[in-house]
Amino acid sequence: MGRAPCCSKVGLHKGPWTPKEDALLTKYIQAHGEGQWKSLPKKAGLLRCGKSCRLRWMNYLRPDIKRGNITPEEDDLIIRMHSLLGNRWSLIAGRLPGRTDNEIKNYWNTHLIKKLKNQVPDHDTNTPHNKLPTTPPPQEQPQSGNKKKKSNNSGKKKSKQQKNKGTTNAKEQPPKTQVYLPKPIRVKALYLPRSDSNTSNSASASTSQEKEETPTTKAASNMVCELGDDVGFFGIFGEDHDLVNKSDMECQSYFPTDHSTLERLYEEYFQLLNMDHDDDDSPLEQLDSFAESLLE
């Protein structure tokens, strides 16, 4: 659509927020509430774009933000949710009151990838316990954020260049055997309201299609296979997932469409996912209730 970047205006501040800016933003939102991000900076006396204000508020200034280390319970939940949902950080954050998508994303990228990688040294073993479903190991992603600067500046914008070029740097890429990263469907409006936020997140905007599906079929319909060397691991995708290589076609054709098959796969997937579940509810019930919550 060609909309200019919101921060392109000359004179707007970028970079780290100062305490003064934080105070201005907080004060304004406390007085007038969230929303109207576009006009908020001007009204609040901030030289920031609305987007930047929104991000700052959502990630750091909201009163319900929980600071501090991720607990082991949260850690475990993130891993499980990620194996279920992929990189849908906002959904995962919705299950962790007080945590933000950005925080979880950072935590995943800095801690959990390494942790899981250590747990699963042989990345080709397609065991059910391989809970590293989507993100390639860092060395397969040399453009990713961890390897950077100080060594040289030529790496800057590299990933964007690659992106723009469309895909390929064939000579450095290891053969791809996995299909992952779901292009997430935007299940907005979440169903999983943050603990005390009364923000726009609470709106529910699920599509009519989503509403017609049962939780189970909804969850199952989001499944997609991740092709290991020979086996399918079932990860969750959005319906319009991106297909990243030719093996995707196999995956797509493998993708079942009738509900009984989907439900069977769903159950299979869930069993793989919850080998060590707790006793209270059956895992299926837990996931069903979670899936139901997605549709509320």
Add this chain to the structure above:
DNA sequence: AAAAGCACCAACCGCTGTGTC
């Protein structure tokens, strides 16, 4: 002690979905 490398994470960027006109 200094330099280089690494890890962390706040913030930005670009894209997409939705609502409104």
Add this chain to the structure above:
DNA sequence: AGACACAGCGGTTGGTGCTTT
């Protein structure tokens, strides 16, 4: 129906501090 604005999301960058050499 199409264009546009807004809100939200995930990917990525880059500054900073810590660790290692």
